[in-house]
Amino acid sequence: MKVFICKMCAHIEFSSAPGTCPVCGAPQSQFQQNDKVFDESAEKSPEGGIKHVPVITVVADCKLIPEQNCTDILVRVGETLHPMEEKHYITFLDLYLDNRYVSRVMLSPDMYPGAVFHLKSTGSKVSVVEMCNLHGYWINKADI
Ligand SMILES: [Fe+2]
Structure with a gap:
């Protein structure tokens, strides 16, 4: 890719x-x-995956917008929660639908490292790119 x-x-x-x-x-x-940008992050922090790879949960029926049947993409970084401190935090989450960019959520040390995207578009696969200010880019994908 x-x-x-x-x-x-x-x-x-x-x-x-x-x-x-x-x-x-x-x-x-x-x-x-x-x-090779994702490979480079993993090579620099071989133990880093558990704190950096976005965990994606797809909920087909969140009821926030019931008449539209939105598909909700819940993202958490990572399996072990990533720190959110002044010197070390997740700066943004970018969401893609079938490799096409959809939206960015900016994060700050005052927030937890997570977000929800209420998708109206349909597709077959979402990807989430996560940027850590110290440990670079990480990605994960999920079927929707
Ligand atoms: Fe990090």
């Missing part, structure tokens, strides 16, 4: 670099390809 990273906001796009970054609006020239 090809991976393109925005140098301005750290957003990742798969397959090709977009005309402009959907998160920060930076031009295509700001994207740099690094297909």
Whole structure:
């Protein structure tokens, strides 16, 4: 899988670099390809997966928007909860539907490392990319 990273906001796009970054609006020239970015994080922190790989739970019927049958993607980082401290925290979660970017949730040390996405779109697979300010990029996928 090809991976393109925005140098301005750290957003990742798969397959090709977009005309402009959907998160920060930076031009295509700001994207740099690094297909090994997830492998690099795992190699630098071989024990880090348990605290960094996003845990994804899919709930098909949360009842928040019952007339629309939203599909809810619950994300927690990670199996052992990642710290959220001034010097070490999860900065954002980016959600993708079939490798197409959908939305970002920004996090801060005042928050727990998790989020819920209420999807109206249908697809077959969601991916969540997580950025740790010290330990880089981690990803996980789930069928919906
Ligand atoms: Fe970390």
